[in-house]
Each structure stands twice: as C-alpha cells, then as structure tokens.
Amino acid sequence: MYPQQIIDALRHVRYPGTGKELIESGMLEDDIRISGFEVSFSIIFDRDTDPFVKSVIRAAETAVQTYVDANAAVQVHTKYRQQQTAELVERSLQARHIIAVHSGKGGVGKSTVAANLAIALAQKGFRVGILDADIHGPSLPKMFHTEDCRPYSVEENGRALIEPIEQYGVRMLSIGFFVDTAQAVIWRGGMASNAIKQLVNDAHWGELDYFLIDLPPGTSDIHLTLLQTLPLTGAIVVTTPQPVALADARKGVSMFRNEKVNVPVLGIIENMAWFTPAELPQNKYYIFGKDGGKDLAAELSVPLLGQIPLVQSIRESGDNGTPIALQAGHPAASCFLDIASRIAAR
Numbered sequence: 154m155y156p157q158q159i160i161d162a163l164r165h166v167r168y169p170g171t172g173k174e175l176i177e178s179g180m181l182e183d184d185i186r187i188s189g190f191e192v193s194f195s196i197i198f199d200r201d202t203d204p205f206v207k208s209v210i211r212a213a214e215t216a217v218q219t220y221v222d223a224n225a226a227v228q229v230h231t232k233y234r235q236q237q238t239a240e241l242v243e244r245s246l247q248a249r250h251i252i253a254v255h256s257g258k259g260g261v262g263k264s265t266v267a268a269n270l271a272i273a274l275a276q277k278g279f280r281v282g283i284l285d286a287d288i289h290g291p292s293l294p295k296m297f298h299t300e301d302c303r304p305y306s307v308e309e310n311g312r313a314l315i316e317p318i319e320q321y322g323v324r325m326l327s328i329g330f331f332v333d334t335a336q337a338v339i340w341r342g343g344m345a346s347n348a349i350k351q352l353v354n355d356a357h358w359g360e361l362d363y364f365l366i367d368l369p370p371g372t373s374d375i376h377l378t379l380l381q382t383l384p385l386t387g388a389i390v391v392t393t394p395q396p397v398a399l400a401d402a403r404k405g406v407s408m409f410r411n412e413k414v415n416v417p418v419l420g421i422i423e424n425m426a427w428f429t430p431a432e433l434p435q436n437k438y439y440i441f442g443k444d445g446g447k448d449l450a451a452e453l454s455v456p457l458l459g460q461i462p463l464v465q466s467i468r469e470s471g472d473n474g475t476p477i478a479l480q481a482g483h484p485a486a487s488c489f490l491d492i493a494s495r496i497a498a499r
Contacts, residue, residue, distance in 0.1 A: 257401020
C-alpha cells in the first residue's frame with residue numbers, strides 16, 4: 154500500500170452535509186501513515202459537534218478496505234477547525250450530559266415527563282437545567298408556575314447573557330418567557346432555530362450535571378439545529394401504548410439512530426400505560442392499549458425506562474404548576490424517581 158491509493162479510495166467518500174467528496178472538500182489531513190497492513194490518517198471537520206463524524210469515519214474505513222486492501226487495519230483520527238464544544242463550555246453551557254426528550258406526536262405527555270424527570274434528577278442532588286425547545290407550544294412555564302417570570306440579563310466576561318429562571322431546583326428557559334402567551338408564534342423554521350440557538354448559546358446556564366431539552370413533537374428544523382449545535386449524550390422517546398403514537402415513536406427512534414445523526418437512544422418511556430381508579434386500587438384498565446411501549450422497546454432493542462400510569466393527579470399537578478415529582482411518597486412521584494435513576498445509570 155502507498156499513500157496515493159488511500160487518497161484515491163477516499164475519493165469515494167462523500168461528506169453528507171454537502172454531498173462533496175472528502176478530498177475535494179479538503180477534509181483529509183496530510184498525515185497518512187502506512188506500516189504493513191496498518192493505515193492511519195486524519196479527517197478534518199469544521200466543528201467537534203458535527204453530527205456526521207461517526208458515519209464519515211465508518212465510510213472512510215470501508216473505502217480503504219474496499220478499494221485498497223480488505224485486510225487493512227484502518228485507524229481514522231479526527232481534527233476540528235473549530236473547537237465549538239470547548240468554546241460553548243467556556244461561554245455559557247457546561248453540562249456533563251445533554252439529553253433530548255422527544256415524542257413522535259403531540260399529546261403523549263412528553264413535556265409532563267420532561268418536567269418531572271428534571272425535578273426528580275434535581276431531588277437526587279444533580280444540577281439540572283431544562284430548555285423548552287417547543288417554540289410553537291411552550292408549556293414548561295405553566296408546569297413550573299413561572300408564567301409571569303421574565304429572565305433578566307447578566308454580564309460575564311464582557312458578554313450579556315440571559316439568566317435562566319430557577320424553580321424547584323431546576324434552571325429553565327423557554328420561548329414562553331419572551332412572547333405574548335395569548336398570541337400564536339408564527340415563525341418560519343430559520344427564525345425558530347435561531348431563537349433556540351440563542352437560548353442555548355447566550356444563556357448563563359452555569360455548571361450542570363444534566364441538561365434536558367424538551368423537543369417539539371415530530372422532526373423539524375429545530376431538531377436538526379440542536380443535533381448540529383450540541384453534543385447530545387442521548388435521547389429519550391416518550392409514547393403512549395396507542396398504535397398511532399407507537400408508529401410515530403418508531404420514527405423518532407429511527408431519526409436518532411440514523412447514521413447521519415447517530416445519537417444513542419437511552420430508552421423509551423411508556424406514558425398513560427393504564428388507569429387505576431382510586432376505589433379499585435388493584436384494577437388496571439388499559440385505555441390506550443396494553444404494553445405498546447414495552448413491546449416497541451423490545452422490538453427495537455431499546456431499554457424500557459418505565460411505564461407511567463394514567464393518573465389524574467399527574468395532570469392536575471402539572472396544570473397547577475407543581476409537578477407530581479415534588480410530592481414525596483406519591484406513587485407517581487416514585488415512578489419518576491425510579492426512571493430518573495435508570496437514566497442516570499444509563
């Protein structure tokens with residue numbers, strides 16, 4: 154083997170973000186090393202949060218083994234033109250784990266789950282922040298009883314930053330703090346994405362153990378923006394047992410597992426799993442179907458993080474701005490605490 158063979162092989166690899174080949178894009182570093190059947194080289198990416206890093210590396214390894222030598226032991230190193238994560242940490246967001254909470258469709262209780270998980274993690278002693286990324290239907294201000302709050306600006310290192318609202322031990326930002334709650338937010342995708350970027354990059358989040366992102370339902374520009382902007386630790390998919398919800402949850406898992414995204418799915422949470430009336434505590438009524446989320450998790454080889462029953466007090470506490478996770482000893486609160494422990498373990 155010799156270097157030109159490696160270069161020619163890598164001409165077959167295209168960067169998904171632009172559709173151009175690696176060599177044409179100037180992404181191959183001039184550091185090819187060959188020793189017997191061992192080959193090493195570096196690929197240069199624009200930033201260290203590039204969502205295509207892993208898929209490009211796999212494609213490069215495959216190209217060398219396909220067009221040069223099937224027995225080649227290929228080691229691909231990565232270099233970055235911009236250390237965006239390091240810059241982001243230095244500026245505002247210092248989070249050990251960044252977790253997206255996603256649902257394929259609306260109405261499955263994703264925001265309720267996100268709010269209670271944030272509080273449950275905070276109760277376990279972790280430093281927690283949560284971003285309400287649902288531009289068109291922000292609900293966390295109401296769930297945290299902070300609808301009348303307005304974040305103020307603080308200065309750090311000569312930069313004006315947004316100070317998140319802190320409630321129940323959780324630091325939080327939402328577009329709901331900055332718009333008229335009685336008016337619809339009619340923004341195109343680019344405007345919404347830029348707003349989310351500002352809430353992440355221009356906020357004084359401080360040091361966090363967990364940064365949760367309550368994503369809008371489905372897939373949109375906002376999802377792609379966050380996937381490209383932040384190095385996600387993993388994603389949680391929320392669904393109900395209903396077949397319609399499960400179909401969309403399957404698409405959500407597929408989105409995160411796509412080789413161009415490649416975000417680990419930490420697990421599935423089945424919400425509204427069953428209904429138990431107070432007067433018949435031993436009975437379970439499967440209003441939306443039985444074990445749909447559990448079966449989907451098994452089918453997709455994804456952990457089932459928990460099954461949350463359909464409980465009136467969960468809905469009431471969220472509407473009142475005091476999520477059920479705050480009520481120590483309540484069975485539903487214990488459920489969220491257990492799920493939080495599983496997430497931490499994952």
